[in-house]
Amino acid sequence: MGSSASSESESSRPSSRNIPSPRSQAPSRRERSTFKEVQLNQRDSQLGNPSGGETMATQSHSGSEQTDQSNISPQRSNTQQQGGSQPQIRITRQESQSRWQGAYQQYQYPQGYYHNSGQRYGQGGQYGGMYGVTQAAVGHQQQQQRLQYKEDDIVFETFYHVNGQALTCMYKNGQRYVLDSWQTQTWQPFPMQWYNQGTLVTNSVVKSDQPVQNEASSSNNTTTAGTSIDDREGKIAHPKRGKLHTYLFEEKRNVHCYYDTNSGTWMKMPVHWELYSPLVRQMVATIKDDCPEWKNEHDIIATLRACNYKPDDAIATFLAWDEIFDQSAGGTSDINIILEKDENIATLEKKRDVLCVQLSKSFEDLESERKQKQILESRVHELQEQLSSMEVEARTATVALEALQNQRPKTARPKTARPKTPQVEYRTEYIEIEKDTVDPALVEDTATATKDLHKSFLMLKRETQQHLQDLGKMLTQVVTSVMSLKTADSGQSKELQEIKELYRRETMQRKLLYNKLQELKGNIRVFCRCRYDNRVDCSHNFPSDQEVTPLGSKKPFSFDRVFTPQATQAEIFEDTLPIITSCVDGYNVCIMAYGQTGSGKTHTMMGPKNDPGVNIRSIEELLRICSEREKVQYKLEASMVEIYNETIQDLLSPTPTTLELRAQGNKINLPNLTKKLVESKDDIQKIMDMGDKNRSVASTKMNSTSSRSHLLFMISLEGRDKVSGAVSNGTLTLCDLAGSERIAKTEATGQRLVEAAAINKSLSALGQVFAALKSNQLHVPYRNSKLTHLLQPSLGGDAKACLFVNISPAESNVTESVSTLQFGSGAKQISLGQAKQNVKKAPLKSKNSNIGPANWDLDQL
């Protein structure tokens, strides 16, 4: 390590003591993974976390020598010692190896089950640690398993076979069964040989009081599994140090490292070295293009590091900083800034309106000038015609006069030959002719007419000349005013453009601030509602409007809001309002209700017709906001599906239709899903009624009841900004989940057991998703059930969610209520991260397109 760099990188240097030496200068993937392992192990030991079975299994798999502890068998895990409700068993090293080998193979190949972004997340066991799930793995442990479950308990499990299949199992009356398929719905005895061919995981909903272990096992396995992540690998040419091998490590300290051949370790790269990396340079250039005011390249790189080298995120952070600095400088709150922005927008809008009025007035003036010019032109034309006809008349008269003169007899002579004007001469000659040969009266008349004609000719000539002069002046004036209008117009267009741009920026910043505010409140908000029931007294206490203490508990459960049995539907809806606004701005939003049967989920979501619940109110609110935003054109489409026994039914299709789920990356599709346009309140009710009708038909056909299936009402909302042309796509998913009660008694048989298995699978999968999000797992197991898979876009890191946990007031239901509250409490600790807006910029318009017809008019002139 050179002296120049050592001081800079000293503080940021990873603990290199434990990092194994590389075999060659270019470090292998295995070395990188070992580096991660060591780091994670250090982190775990710092946290006092022995890492349970997971880390041991991973180490065993990756060939590390630290598996000795795993020989303690069987032993209660840390989880259990800390009061987690699910026991966890430690297993022997051999067991561990055979188990994890199977599990590892399973995640290598089949179905892409736990495959995400080119990385593999191994080991069903990771869920054991994370979700308080029991590892019931090997044959001779079956006895041990039996001891853990109560005799009359029914326990649902998932068996991950080495061939990649995940099967639903059930432990009942001391026997284990496997579900043949969701179609046949028959339970077969669990084959004995399978105990050595895979992993059994008990499905249970995450409990908030269970410690969540870190993602060491999954991350460790990521690289050892042999997936390619080499796009994070590179080289830099340092002016003094020459060529250096670099790598972007993926742990949360996601920073560029370089391989230091002197020390034989990976070192954290000083910020300014990153400028030598073409990859980083490119990112910096992109950011500088987008934010020209952001000049400090070191700042940019530091932000990039913090944002996992995602330029978009770095830009968003920069904009957010801007706001924060503004805020601290001015000492104003986010709300004040929003209000200020609103004011600015309003002022800009006013200014724009004034400019528009001015512009249209200018065009009106221009139009009237043009008309005047046309009138003048036609007048000139008329005059010219008149003039030319008069000239013709004058010529004719002259000719006639000449002819008359010629007709005069040679003898006739004038009495006196006075040198006078031609008229006088004519007159004299007239007299002569009159006297000698021609009718004197005729001559007199002709002379008078000629005289008059001449006079009017002269007058007309003068008048025409005058008119022409006036016209010339007017034309000059028109040309001048047209020219000035043209100049003013281009100035105004430019101003208008600037105002438009400012308006767009202000609107974006307002949205950004609004979302920041939401993020501060949490992108997942959890509300608890206790049902009103006049048959029983409420057994819970409500110390505050954010806390509930169920009967028998000492400590209250905290939520974003707790609603007592007296809370009205309108009050319930109030707190979901902000999240609805987000949907209009192009976010994926999900509102769902969880709780045991009869706890009031449907009442909360749907509600009676005379006092509707969140569903109708949300859509009405959406319609209201959409109608208020005149500058954006919205299109709302609704669809309704039901998930029963892991099958998805389309409830708006005229004939009962089962839908297949298709996934493309993070996008989830339901081909052939029926969508209905929503334009008014009436449409909502009609759609709801239709869905309800089809649901009861489907329920009868499937022999299900509403509480046995999940109901999802999905609204897709497309908004097109008429000013900026940007298109936003938001979705609102309203989900009434199936009853969460436990099937704990042996009376449950047949169809009910299959339904219970399906509900248990999907709700525990939902718990797993929440738990993975809570502990910021790289992999979130959305695909573990149809419900979570379908909800993926609404539950991911770029969405906003709202969960209602519904509890019964009755003392008899207190166990279920506590379980529900634990589920909600677990979900409350999730931070979904920064929600992402689905907005596409408008395509660039042609240079002059904004002034359109006005320009055309000007060109015509």
Ligand SMILES: Nc1ncnc2c1ncn2[C@@H]1O[C@H](COP(=O)(O)OP(=O)(O)OP(=O)(O)O)[C@@H](O)[C@H]1O
């Ligand atoms: N807050 C409340 N005020 C008045 N009645 C309520 C309230 N909550 C629920 N109820 C009534 O309790 C009964 C059961 O409620 P609901 O059907 O909403 O429960 P659920 O949790 O959706 O049950 P399931 O899981 O079976 O669908 C209904 O008759 C409903 O009208």
